[in-house]
Amino acid sequence: MRILLADDHALVRDTISAYLKSEGQAEVVTAHDFTSAMQLLRDGKPFDLVLLDFNMPGMNGLDGLRQTVRQAPETPVALLSGTAPNRIAQDAVNAGAAGFIPKSMAAKSLLNAVRFMVAGEVFVPSTVLQAPEESMGDNMTAALSRREKQVLSGLCRGMPNKEIAREMNLQEVTIKLHVRTLCKKLNAKNRTHAAMIARDAGFE
Incomplete structure (x- = not known):
């Protein structure tokens, strides 16, 4: 996989x-600011994933994200941040981001997240999406990606992973990963508990 990593902090970047x-x-190409990252997107061969620091020079937060998504519509674009509030994660996904890291x-979780996004999935840590003040009822749908909702629908119908994978035309291992992520996001003990929480919240 070929990744563009843009961050103004040399230590973090390196x-x-x-x-x-x-x-x-991975083949990693780095940039120290938003302008340099955009130039690399215009001039070089395509990337499998773009990682952008939320607060680097020229980024202007979500404006930079939207500009990058327009520049490379076929490439997953994710935000990196050490200071952005939790709500930015959902705003970023709504703006077209493939994830928020x-x-x-x-380090190992970061690598798994990168592989997940390169595979076309949306990644946001459950600890970010479920801030303490949030209740799952009204926020559950907003907190889940399209594919997570499809997997959850399968769980609510009592389908095993293999059947969900066949229905969604995905590998069973990908469904297992989605189920694990769903359990974390819903604070569920297992797949059955996740389905119960979803039904109680009015998920269809």
Whole structure:
């Protein structure tokens, strides 16, 4: 996989880049600001994923995200941040982001998130989406990606992973990952509990 990583903090940029190269066998191209990142998108060969620091020079928050999505509509674009409030994660997804990655995330989890987004999925940590003041009832639908809703629908119908995978034309391992993520987001003990929570919240 080929990744564009844009961050104005050299230590953060170098650390993430080195890990993705060594553990993820990724080709990583780096940029130190938003203008440089956009130039790389225009001039180079396509990327499998773009990671943008939310607060770097020239980014202007979600404006930079929207501009990047327009520039590379076929490429997943995700935000990196160490300071942005939780609500920014959902705003970013609504603006077309493939995900939101806190800089405090463990290295192995970061790599898994990157692979998830490169595969075409949307990634936002459950700890970010479910801030303490939020209740799941009204926010459940907004907190889930389109595919997560489809998997949850399958769970509510009592379907096993294999059948859900067949229905969605995905691999069973991908469905297992979605189920795990759903359980975290819904604070569910298992798949059955997740389905119960969804039904209680009026999920169809």
